[in-house]
Amino acid sequence: MDAARNSAEVTTTYRIDLCPGDDFYVCDQLQSWQSTGINGQGGKENVLLGSLNSSTIAPGDFTLRLSVTSTHTASGRRQTINDFHTVIKDQDHDGIIDDGDNCTLAANPDQRDTDGDGFGNACDADLDNDGKVTLSDFRLLLLVMYNAAPGIEPHVLADHVDFNNNALVDFADFYVFRRSFAAPPGPSCCAVALP
Numbered sequence: 001m002d003a004a005r006n007s008a009e010v011t012t013t014y015r016i017d018l019c020p021g022d023d024f025y026v027c028d029q030l031q032s033w034q035s036t037g038i039n040g041q042g043g044k045e046n047v048l049l050g051s052l053n054s055s056t057i058a059p060g061d062f063t064l065r066l067s068v069t070s071t072h073t074a075s076g077r078r079q080t081i082n083d084f085h086t087v088i089k090d091q092d093h094d095g096i097i098d099d100g101d102n103c104t105l106a107a108n109p110d111q112r113d114t115d116g117d118g119f120g121n122a123c124d125a126d127l128d129n130d131g132k133v134t135l136s137d138f139r140l141l142l143l144v145m146y147n148a149a150p151g152i153e154p155h156v157l158a159d160h161v162d163f164n165n166n167a168l169v170d171f172a173d174f175y176v177f178r179r180s181f182a183a184p185p186g187p188s189c190c191a192v193a194l195p
């Protein structure tokens, strides 16, 4: 056995592929593996294989496949071992995976949700909770422009309008509002119906 493990007699290569989907078996069946461009020769312990920019990958969960192929120099015999990892997407890179992020496209690590409707403040300019960001919401914003937002119970309107959580309603919040105008709040992992 010791002879078989002698690294001088075996060359090792690796490659990492990815597949859109969280089931490696389905990925195999559909042959949907795509190259990540990460590959090379290895063999030693604790090799850094490379880094992958997940922002270039389409939204959703995906699977990574690490393939390590060992080739016996003398006989040419090969053996490939695969290892699979499911990766859960965090589109806004705020450290909260999309499945549990109340603003999947707005970075809001605090997940603050003043009105408790499941849309984080960072993506919830629907201040009157009628399902859309309209002029009626804008009027509410104007009522508390330049107001302090203490962020403590019981919450005041300014706490909700303080989209960026800097304890003040100002133009930074207005810009968040403007981006959201004429659209529904969110998207969120887990909107809830208010009573």
Ligand SMILES: [Ca+2]
Pocket: 092, 094, 096, 101, 102, 103, 104, 105, 106, 107, 108, 109
């Ligand atoms: Ca977020």
Ligand SMILES: [Ca+2]
Pocket: 113, 114, 115, 116, 117, 118, 119, 120, 121, 124
């Ligand atoms: Ca909310």
Ligand SMILES: [Ca+2]
Pocket: 125, 126, 127, 128, 129, 130, 131, 132, 133, 134, 136, 137
């Ligand atoms: Ca509204």
Ligand SMILES: [Ca+2]
Pocket: 161, 162, 163, 164, 165, 166, 167, 168, 169, 170, 172, 173
């Ligand atoms: Ca603010």
